[in-house]
Amino acid sequence: MGVILPLLQTALELGLTGGLTVLALFLSYSMLNVCDLSTDGCFTLGAAVGAVVAIAGHPYLSILAAMGAGILSGLITAVIQTKMGVDSLLAGIIVNTGLYSINIAIMSGSSILNMNKTDTVFTKMKDLLKGTFLNDQYKLIVILFAVILVCVFLALFLKTRLGLAIRATGNNPAMVKSSSINPVFTTIIGLCVANAFTGLSGCLMAQAQKSVDINIGTGMVTIALASLLIGRTFFGKRKIPVQIVGAVIGAFIFRLVYTIALRLNMPAYMLKLVSSVIVILAIFLPYLKTRYPMLRRRLGILSGRKTGGDSHAEG
Numbered sequence: 001m002g003v004i005l006p007l008l009q010t011a012l013e014l015g016l017t018g019g020l021t022v023l024a025l026f027l028s029y030s031m032l033n034v035c036d037l038s039t040d041g042c043f044t045l046g047a048a049v050g051a052v053v054a055i056a057g058h059p060y061l062s063i064l065a066a067m068g069a070g071i072l073s074g075l076i077t078a079v080i081q082t083k084m085g086v087d088s089l090l091a092g093i094i095v096n097t098g099l100y101s102i103n104i105a106i107m108s109g110s111s112i113l114n115m116n117k118t119d120t121v122f123t124k125m126k127d128l129l130k131g132t133f134l135n136d137q138y139k140l141i142v143i144l145f146a147v148i149l150v151c152v153f154l155a156l157f158l159k160t161r162l163g164l165a166i167r168a169t170g171n172n173p174a175m176v177k178s179s180s181i182n183p184v185f186t187t188i189i190g191l192c193v194a195n196a197f198t199g200l201s202g203c204l205m206a207q208a209q210k211s212v213d214i215n216i217g218t219g220m221v222t223i224a225l226a227s228l229l230i231g232r233t234f235f236g237k238r239k240i241p242v243q244i245v246g247a248v249i250g251a252f253i254f255r256l257v258y259t260i261a262l263r264l265n266m267p268a269y270m271l272k273l274v275s276s277v278i279v280i281l282a283i284f285l286p287y288l289k290t291r292y293p294m295l296r297r298r299l300g301i302l303s304g305r306k307t308g309g310d311s312h313a314e315g
Helices: 004-031 039-054 060-084 088-106 121-126 134-155 160-172 173-178 182-210 222-237 240-263 268-314
Strands: 112-114 211-213
Touching: 004 039, 004 112, 004 134, 004 160, 004 182, 004 222, 004 240, 004 268, 039 060, 039 088, 039 134, 039 182, 039 222, 060 121, 112 222, 112 268, 121 134, 121 160, 121 182, 134 182, 160 173, 160 182, 173 182, 182 211, 222 240, 240 268
Parallel strands: none
Antiparallel strands: 112 211
8 A cells, every 4th residue: 555655646646747738639639630749849848948937936937938838839830730831740740850959949058957956836835735734745736736727728718619610620621611710720729729738738747857858758749649549448529528537537547557667667768668559559449349349240150150060061
């Protein structure tokens, strides 16, 4: 029990922090039908901007700055995609590549920023909870508060006229265009909001671990996609609030598997392979579920033929 609880808390903290990126992918990929491959770079951008602002002595402003940087990243990706005729996948790759240099520049040419002596939103919460029974849960409380706010905002946003237009753009852009709704505008807004969540996720991750590495966002798009698919596997395509909660739970499940793998002394270089396997399983299992009735019928037919053949041979 003494090992299980810390393991669950670690998985929950990392899962909820990464869950913000999963929610970003939920908006861009599931709702808008755009696969934004700038996620890795945007995550690092949020971490770098948040760290620099926090080191300058503004822990609360660092949250807004990171989200603002994410919005700018989403805007550039959307403009390249919608105004320059570049494919969405290629636009994401281009922005992600450019963000590497930008992130290094933000970090003043260094690949690592240390925040051990920096006031962050987490140290502020720790001071606030000092002497209470929640003193050791300060990280979880901050992250949980941020996730709940984003979940509520996203659920309400997708019910607004603009949110419905974004969902419609993802479902049928041609119909949206014929309905006097500008799909370029909805795509830009959708990607800006999604990347704001990604920037926030990166900022919280950096402040929680008190450091920023230039590779902090590497693989985040794979992790977020795997988490999103895990949530979809368990919850299916239900109402929007349920799908949002499912995405966050998927992030927790993914991080739980990750944490267990680390506790089993799996080498760190194998974790990328674990991510890939989880993505494959998350895609394959729903597919297998849809194909199962037909496979069962085929096996039944083959079994019937074999039984019939055996009876005929005995006769």
